[in-house]
Amino acid sequence: MSIIVYIEHAAGSARRGSLECLGAAHATGEQVVAVLCGEGADQAATTLGNHGAAKAVVLPSEGSVSSDALGAGIAAIAQEHSARAFLCAATSQGKDVAPRVAARLDSTIFSDCTGFELAGETFVVRRPWLAGKCIATLESSGSVLCATTRLNVFPIAEVGADAEVINAAALPDPLAKVTSIEAKAGGKLDVSEAAVVVSGGRGLKEAEHFGIIEDLAAAFGNAAVGASRAVVDAGWRPHSEQVGQTGKTVSPQIYVAVAISGAIQHLAGMKTSQVIVAINKDADAPIFKLADYGIVGDAFEVVPALAEAVRAVRAEG
Amino acid sequence: MNIVACMKRVPTTEAQAKIDADGKGLDPAGLQYMISFYDEIAVEEAVKTKEAKGGEVTVVSIGPAETTKELRECLAKGGDKAALLVDPDWASRDARSTAKLLVAKIRSLGAEVVFMGRVATDRDNSAVGPMVATYLGWACVTDVVELELNEGGGVAKRESEAGVETVEFSLPAVITCDKGLNEPRYAGLKGIMGAKKKPLEESPCGDMPNQAAVRVLELPPERNEGKIVGTGVDAVAPLIELLRNEAQVL
Numbered sequence A: 001m002s003i004i005v006y007i008e009h010a011a012g013s014a015r016r017g018s019l020e021c022l023g024a025a026h027a028t029g030e031q032v033v034a035v036l037c038g039e040g041a042d043q044a045a046t047t048l049g050n051h052g053a054a055k056a057v058v059l060p061s062e063g064s065v066s067s068d069a070l071g072a073g074i075a076a077i078a079q080e081h082s083a084r085a086f087l088c089a090a091t092s093q094g095k096d097v098a099p100r101v102a103a104r105l106d107s108t109i110f111s112d113c114t115g116f117e118l119a120g121e122t123f124v125v126r127r128p129w130l131a132g133k134c135i136a137t138l139e140s141s142g143s144v145l146c147a148t149t150r151l152n153v154f155p156i157a158e159v160g161a162d163a164e165v166i167n168a169a170a171l172p173d174p175l176a177k178v179t180s181i182e183a184k185a186g187g188k189l190d191v192s193e194a195a196v197v198v199s200g201g202r203g204l205k206e207a208e209h210f211g212i213i214e215d216l217a218a219a220f221g222n223a224a225v226g227a228s229r230a231v232v233d234a235g236w237r238p239h240s241e242q243v244g245q246t247g248k249t250v251s252p253q254i255y256v257a258v259a260i261s262g263a264i265q266h267l268a269g270m271k272t273s274q275v276i277v278a279i280n281k282d283a284d285a286p287i288f289k290l291a292d293y294g295i296v297g298d299a300f301e302v303v304p305a306l307a308e309a310v311r312a313v314r315a316e317g
Numbered sequence B: 001m002n003i004v005a006c007m008k009r010v011p012t013t014e015a016q017a018k019i020d021a022d023g024k025g026l027d028p029a030g031l032q033y034m035i036s037f038y039d040e041i042a043v044e045e046a047v048k049t050k051e052a053k054g055g056e057v058t059v060v061s062i063g064p065a066e067t068t069k070e071l072r073e074c075l076a077k078g079g080d081k082a083a084l085l086v087d088p089d090w091a092s093r094d095a096r097s098t099a100k101l102l103v104a105k106i107r108s109l110g111a112e113v114v115f116m117g118r119v120a121t122d123r124d125n126s127a128v129g130p131m132v133a134t135y136l137g138w139a140c141v142t143d144v145v146e147l148e149l150n151e152g153g154g155v156a157k158r159e160s161e162a163g164v165e166t167v168e169f170s171l172p173a174v175i176t177c178d179k180g181l182n183e184p185r186y187a188g189l190k191g192i193m194g195a196k197k198k199p200l201e202e203s204p205c206g207d208m209p210n211q212a213a214v215r216v217l218e219l220p221p222e223r224n225e226g227k228i229v230g231t232g233v234d235a236v237a238p239l240i241e242l243l244r245n246e247a248q249v250l
Helices: A016-026 A041-045 A067-080 A092-104 A207-220 A229-233 A264-270 A299-316 B037-053 B065-076 B095-109 B128-136 B189-195 B232-246
Strands: A002-006 A031-037 A055-059 A085-089 A109-113 A115-117 A123-129 A134-140 A145-149 A164-167 A176-183 A196-200 A223-227 A254-258 A275-280 A293-296 B002-006 B009-011 B033-035 B056-063 B081-086 B113-117 B139-150 B153-160 B163-170 B173-177 B200-204 B212-218 B227-231
Touching: A002 A016, A002 A067, A002 A092, A016 A031, A016 A085, A016 A145, A031 A041, A031 A067, A041 A055, A055 A067, A067 A092, A067 B128, A067 B139, A085 A092, A092 A109, A092 A145, A092 B095, A092 B128, A092 B139, A092 B153, A109 A115, A109 A123, A123 A145, A176 B139, A196 A207, A207 A223, A207 A254, A207 A299, A223 A229, A254 A299, A275 A299, A275 B232, A293 B232, A299 B232, B002 B037, B002 B095, B009 B065, B033 B037, B033 B065, B037 B056, B037 B113, B037 B139, B037 B173, B056 B065, B056 B095, B065 B081, B065 B189, B065 B200, B081 B095, B095 B128, B113 B128, B128 B139, B128 B173, B139 B163, B153 B173, B227 B232
Parallel strands: A002 A031, A002 A085, A031 A055, A055 A164, A085 A145, A109 A145, A196 A223, A196 A254, A254 A275, A275 A293, A293 B227, B002 B056, B002 B113, B056 B081, B081 B200, B113 B173, B139 B173
Antiparallel strands: A115 A123, A123 A134, A134 B212, A176 B163, B009 B033, B139 B153, B153 B163
């Protein structure tokens, strides 16, 4: 009995969300088989034993990784190991690949899970519906539990062991192939994976005023810039930064909402954050009902002062 | 080109979730419904594709009989015909059984390209598009923000955490549509009148068992009562103190 975990990596370094997923799999006590693909996979594979993998299977790849070929490759490994579960992080690639693996295993899939149990006769998972307005506990009678795990939910395991690295057979020819990637400027973090998210809303009045949001994010260091739907619809920020029901759902350690009043669709997308800070000049804004800490005041005064204070704290180490 | 757009009827994004009496589903009282946000973009892309290349757009949905309202809306926006797979168990459909029902319908329609939203805003699974493509043995590009179809294939751009990926694919294909791909049109009066005469076929979805079943549906735990730390710049120092010592996240 084993659990297959697909690991994403950037040039040989496993992604945080993938290691969280590996930690979640390891916590079940089952044997965990990690699967990797792409340039640098060999290197990433050697680091996975420490995070809970018993084996690391490296799929061969030339150039970019295709989701359909990868899905076929992972499903074959799952079948070979008579896997009880297949998991990967609920990233853009994870959500692209995992349903293809699930279809090949003729099992349904649960995206963005915040918890799961494999011990009983039926699998049990927990996951948000309606972008987190409610939480469903579901049972599955599928032969393999296929799920993606929500980022920033599961702890990374440190077990101090080595994984056996295995090379797998070639993948089938892809039906769709990534031919180029236009990387984000300066290797910016995505809102869904950053430990800190600083979001701005319509109260900032102009696209140019997002400079203070970017600066506060830079002060935190490991932060991403987020945005409300109003701001994205106005064309001030890209959709990739939108937090909420028609954007991304996030659960960072710290979520700072600046000049965001707190529409229900936005609140749904960020209310599972560990600590929520709201800065708004309207003391009656709905965001304050959800925020752990609120500052009533002008963003243009408070945010730069907060950035300076955060920098001072981080400089102290 | 034979084009299919898939559409799901979902609660409006303004909806407040309430749990029904048996604790397993949403309380339908007071809920209003809409075409899932990203499916609007899928329908628009299907219509734009037809306008550019000719052919026919069939809008397909699985849902309760009331879904005819949203399907008429899609016809008013340029769809040629609609097919509703009437599903008495629509609220408990899982991703796999949804995909399998759609696969059968897409096969019978002889589609060459299928558009869907990148995710339905009720169950948030982002799964049905790639599952349908896998069952059909077709190409699939998800989260598409730019698309060009040509003879036998196409080129799409999709957004990932890494940046924007350019993907070349073969047809037939399933494309899941993200915000930014197009700006969905409004249905004009002429469209709305015309939609009444367009064919809308209703048929039972048939027996397709689910693997997933809801054990409990709950509202998320209430967050602890927060506090207003203070007003203006003076509140920054106490906030930092709280983040460091109380919340211990800084």
